[in-house]
Amino acid sequence: MSDEQQPHSVKGPSSAERWLNCGGSTHIIQALKLNEGEDTEDGPEYRREGTAAHALATICLRNGQEPWEYAGLEMCGAKVNPEMVEAVQTYVDVCRGVQTPATRHTYIEQRLGDPAHPEFFGTLDFAAVGHISADIVDFKYGRGIRVGIEWNPQLMCYAYLLLMRHPEITQIGMRIVQPRLGNDGSEHFFLLADAVRRWADEHLLPVLMGVGHVADLVPGEHCRFCPAKLHCPALTGIFEVLANAKAAAVKEMTPEILAAHCDQIEAVNIYIAALKDERMRRLSAGDPVPRWKLVALKANRVYRAGVEAIFREKFGKRAYSKPELLSPAQMEKLGDEAAAMVAEHSYKPDKGFTCAPVSDPRPAIVIRKASETFASAAPAEEEF
Ligand code: SF4
Structure with a gap:
């Protein structure tokens, strides 16, 4: 609308x-x-x-x-x-x-x-x-x-x-x-x-008309579109309580307490999604988020366009897992020559990036802020 x-x-x-x-x-x-x-x-x-x-x-x-x-x-x-x-x-x-x-x-x-x-x-x-x-x-x-x-x-x-x-x-x-x-x-x-x-x-x-508990903060599915969800004491309060709760205690909960906690699941999921979005937004803008980094999304190799005939000519039926051409990883198992051809005729498509903890073995993608880019492009000051 x-x-x-x-x-x-x-x-x-x-x-x-x-x-x-x-x-x-x-x-x-x-x-x-x-x-x-x-x-x-x-x-x-x-x-x-x-x-x-x-x-x-x-x-x-x-x-x-x-x-x-x-x-x-x-x-x-x-x-x-x-x-x-x-x-x-x-x-x-x-x-x-x-x-x-x-x-x-x-x-x-x-x-x-x-x-x-x-x-x-x-x-x-x-x-x-x-x-x-x-x-x-x-x-x-x-x-x-x-x-x-x-x-x-x-x-x-x-x-x-x-x-x-x-x-x-x-x-x-x-x-x-x-x-x-x-x-x-x-x-x-x-x-x-x-x-x-x-x-x-x-x-x-x-x-x-402001009748009743109209000043109350009431978390629920409606938090999804609330611009205050990362600041809201009700939502952050629930998240902190649940984040610090002992999973083992769930078995001991009364039906009422179990239901009360389950009622908050959607609100907590919304808060978690908002946290992830904000983390991605800041890292993508070149702003630091301690203990997190951007990494490339994992991508499987795919063949370059039009290479099927090359493999068919070289390996015949062996190049197929009916009716498809073997995947690059399967093709490599045909031998050294096949592996060399896969290296020549396949690539990893760019799937974008995601957030990962700094302990992740993938290299960090460094985003330079626009201000830094322009600063480095500016003519160097003369030294006196
Ligand atoms: S995030 Fe807080 S203020 Fe926003 S709708 Fe949910 S409970 Fe209300």
Whole structure:
């Protein structure tokens, strides 16, 4: 969805799953001046692509155009490639499909908000509003995690905001189109307007009004997209407790304690993933992380293109493990001549790098920071 293209609201629909489950997250994010929009499952390049895909969809829906008309062009810093064309076409088709002769209002990339709660606003991707019903369509270009449709907090927030504009609506349908994860928008979640309002009364409005334990930090699966997860005392506290716990004590746990620990597994996994991402980010930027280094990922040798005929001519059927050519390691076992040919006609593809402890026997990959590179390129100072 497209909230990521806008200045972020403190309590926007796109992060509703987090702040509805962990009311204290908004305070910690604000206190640490963290950027709501940056912590997504996908990296900056994917965010750029997501912005481009949304922009392309908006143009097509507003102008009655087709995504292929923009193939190969640059949009919002990303190239409109065939995959983007196909994904946007799927979304555009769903949006056009929910429009009917009864549609009175069409919303495309429409900002919606609640005047009573100025921090609660966001940008709705698409909605078609008829006399008594409305359809909301949310476009997700990412391929991190497939998002569920039923009672999805983000769509429930948009449904509630849309009902504020159109109180005459009695029913509302919601769809998510996430083409790169196989969701073509054919599945939809349908609710009566009263059910949406009841959900808002029970789950949304108490949090917006600051009723109850809204300052509590509550870890869970929703921590995945929280920009505060590496700073959060609740999450780091659980991690430290579990990291120092004795595995042998697990056998002695009561069912309740075992369940309580298991409830935290996902949150701890999210924290561990965040630690690994940060370690990789720093090492890749040339910043030190004590006791860790970058190393090349292990890669098996592969043959250079077009060498099969050379081995077939030399070794005939012996060069095959039906119906494939023998692997380089298997081929070497045919003798010294075969080993020499493998050395000439194979290579190890570059698989990128990973993090490893300094004790790892692989040589460290040294990343020079841009500032160091430029400093070494600068003309040497004259000595006097
Ligand atoms: S990391 Fe989890 S528990 Fe901590 S503030 Fe974020 S959502 Fe809440």
